[in-house]
Amino acid sequence: MWKPPEKIKYQPEPGVWPSKAQAENSLWFSSVGIGRIQLATRTWIPAMVPWRSTEEGIVTDQVLAWYERFAQGQPGCIVIEATGIRDVPSGPLMRIGHDRFIPGLKELADTVHRASDGQTKLFIQLIDFLSIRRRPEAEKYFQRFLRITDSHRAALDAADWSEDKIREHLSTLDEAALEDILTDRELDDLRMGARERVTDVEFEHIHDLPKFLPGLFADAAERAQKAGIDGVELHYAHAYTMASFLSRKNTREDGYGGPRENRARLPLEVFAAVRERVGEDYPVGCRYLSDECIEDGNDVEDAAYFGAAFAKAGMDFLSLSRGGKFDDAKQPGVGEAAYPYTGRSGYECMPAYISDAFGPFGRNIEPTAIIRKAVREAGFDTPIVVAGGVHGFELAEKILQNGEADIVASARQSLADPDWFLKAKLGRGEEVRLCTFSNYCEGLDQKHKIVTCKLWDRIEMDQPDAQKSPDGKRRLVAPDWQK
Ligand SMILES: Cc1cc2nc3c(=O)[nH]c(=O)nc-3n(C[C@H](O)[C@H](O)[C@H](O)COP(=O)(O)O)c2cc1C
Ligand code: SF4
Secondary structure (H helix, E strand, O other): OOOOOOOEEOOOOOOOOOOHHHHHOOOOOOOEEEOOEEEOOOEEEOOOOOOOOOOOOOOOHHHHHHHHHHHHOOOOEEEEEEEEOOOOOOOOOOEOOOHHHHHHHHHHHHHHHHHOOOOOEEEEEEEOOOOEOOOOOHHHHHHHHOOOOHHHHHHHOOOOOOHHHHHHHHHHOOHHHHHHHOOHHHHHHHHHOOEOOOOOOOOHHHHOHHHHHHHHHHHHHHHHHHOOOOEEEEEOOOOOHHHHHHOOOOOOOOOOOOOHHHHOHHHHHHHHHHHHHHOOOOOEEEEEEOOOOOOOOOOHHHHHHHHHHHHHHOOOOEEEEOOOOOOOOOOOOOOOOOOOOOOHHHHHHOOOOEEOOOOOOOOOHHHHHHHHHHHHHOOOOOOEEEOOOOOOHHHHHHHHHOOOOOEEEOOHHHHHOOOHHHHHHOOOHHHOOOOOOOOHHHHHHHOOOOOOOOOOOOOOOOOOOOOEOOOOOOEOOOOOOOO
16 A cells, blocks of 8 residues: 555544534534535445445445445445446456346435435436456566567567467566566566556457447436436546547547547547437536546546536536546565555545545645636536545535635535435534544455445444344444434
């Protein structure tokens, strides 16, 4: 895990909690329009993958329990975890790439609406991602994966060597020697595990992404609509396909890479296809990055440009995250896959309690405010959602009062205490169990293990209704602290 250079340890800083009357008069607990629907409050739980669906990507009782528990705290909106739009095996990641996924998602929508007494709207995050392999053993990489080229032969002065001999010889070389022989991409495949990029246009399935992704996203959005989910969030953030199209690192030369307007082209075409399919009344927005937080990546100026373009196209909301890229991920162990939330960009996405002088709270506010301003100056009042380290009413309310965002989201604090919005709204903020930003939950996510929270997954285990993980060691949802 990347560690900030200054390594200052922070405690939660929730600030002052409001009285019930103050909460009632606050902006955070006031309603807001998203396209043609209304959220009861400006509170929001952004997407969090809890690895609870079946291996086939179908909603389970554990998935229902996870969202039901969040819904009991009555946030204005919950966004269902990143859900795969293709009908291909993706481990226990939720999927929406076929009509057979609709019944499970419908049950999920009904569960959330019921558990929140109709106070919470449910959106779903639609994701496409490219393939990534685990880091190989060096010997295996040279024996099986590396394609031997003339440039290897030239670098080794081995024009008449057999391929087997070259492979064997490469296996004996140290890192320094390999750097003179392998390309940057080959070195990356060896050190990190092979990962597809949107720039790999020599492969038909990558070249043709712009041809088939709009249709796949539109099909998925239509299924969400049929399932009774209230809106869709197109996943244009972090390390995945659509974010890679937006990235400055996208050098495609087919009109979908290079200058900003070309990089925005596929995201806009996807949105247009989705809009056409679901109609004007159905909320459609996206989550994207205020800053990629990597060398030579997008910065806030790119993000401001994209924000205005997305708003102009008619998106109903823009949700801003930051970082979370593969480009600066920590080297995985042999046999493990790279995790995009490990390097500096990962830290910026999910800042932990050990931080730099700025600290882990509210790191995404300033760039989000710049993007919001650009969207407003372009003439659009599209609601802007901000997330990152918010765990108290005071900061959330300040963000809204200052016009830095229109909706304030909170992921980990909501996991730590799913009742926290309700407690704050009822003037019982002192009862909120505060997230310590330990990132224990993120560690579980990294290993694709069922996600829970350190604060509650081993307490009150003898409660008769405590649902437990298959090994019986962790509870799956927070205890009911309202009782
Ligand atoms: C366990 C876990 C899973 C996450 N999964 C997603 C995801 O599926 N999609 C997404 O856009 N962000 C995901 N995130 C990032 C959060 O939505 C959020 O942006 C981040 O945690 C920072 O907000 P916070 O400080 O309020 O936690 C995940 C975060 C955690 C902790
Ligand atoms: S495990 Fe719990 S306390 Fe730790 S960061 Fe995650 S939500 Fe917060």
